[in-house]
Amino acid sequence: DQQVKQNSPSLSVQEGRISILNCDYTNSMFDYFLWYKKYPAEGPTFLISISSIKDKNEDGRFTVFLNKSAKHLSLHIVPSQPGDSAVYFCAASAGGSQGNLIFGKGTKLSVKP
Amino acid sequence: KAGVTQTPRYLIKTRGQQVTLSCSPISGHRSVSWYQQTPGQGLQFLFEYFSETQRNKGNFPGRFSGRQFSNSRSEMNVSTLELGDSALYLCASRDSTNTGELFFGEGSRLTVL
Numbered sequence: 201d202q203q204v205k206q207n208s209p210s211l212s213v214q215e216g217r218i219s220i221l222n223c224d225y226t227n228s229m230f231d232y233f234l235w236y237k238k239y240p241a242e243g244p245t246f247l248i249s250i251s252s253i254k255d256k257n258e259d260g261r262f263t264v265f266l267n268k269s270a271k272h273l274s275l276h277i278v279p280s281q282p283g284d285s286a287v288y289f290c291a292a293s294a295g296g297s298q299g300n301l302i303f304g305k306g307t308k309l310s311v312k313p
Numbered sequence: 314k315a316g317v318t319q320t321p322r323y324l325i326k327t328r329g330q331q332v333t334l335s336c337s338p339i340s341g342h343r344s345v346s347w348y349q350q351t352p353g354q355g356l357q358f359l360f361e362y363f364s365e366t367q368r369n370k371g372n373f374p375g376r377f378s379g380r381q382f383s384n385s386r387s388e389m390n391v392s393t394l395e396l397g398d399s400a401l402y403l404c405a406s407r408d409s410t411n412t413g414e415l416f417f418g419e420g421s422r423l424t425v426l
Contacts, residue, residue, distance in 0.1 A: 243417030
């Protein structure tokens, strides 16, 4: 039973345009959400997080939006750059920032020059 | 600060054997989590250790076990290996601040023949 779902295995975007990666969750107890980026042969690296008390968090080119009623979050990358090409994992926790993280299966983003 | 270090990086085993993987967290981090990454399932949570105690556990069979030492270093063991255990095993550490950020190692790539 997948509690965190990333329904798009892959996404291709032109350089300079917006990339939107989506994530849905089923557990209403989740209260903390994170996005990680993973390059081949490397471990995932933290990108951005959001607490359930917020609906938006921004960090440079990256913005995460949370819609609690829809149990949906999205990551916007503007403008997209070729170096953003990686697998992006959505993760959620039911124990705040210290709970164990449940990850989605990932979305492979390709940004074409 | 040195990052999360995992050893060995690559290993090949045969069915029925057992394997031990090692993880050294970032200095000062007391929490260590283990994840299994496979192409079809993404990142699946195995267990988390904090101060030498297992704090959380995922839905893996008893063949998967772990422990944490007083210096926060952690090991995970898989006994009676099966072909389906072939995966990238990732270790992650975090501190007790409220960011929830996990710092991942580069992983140990296990191939079971």
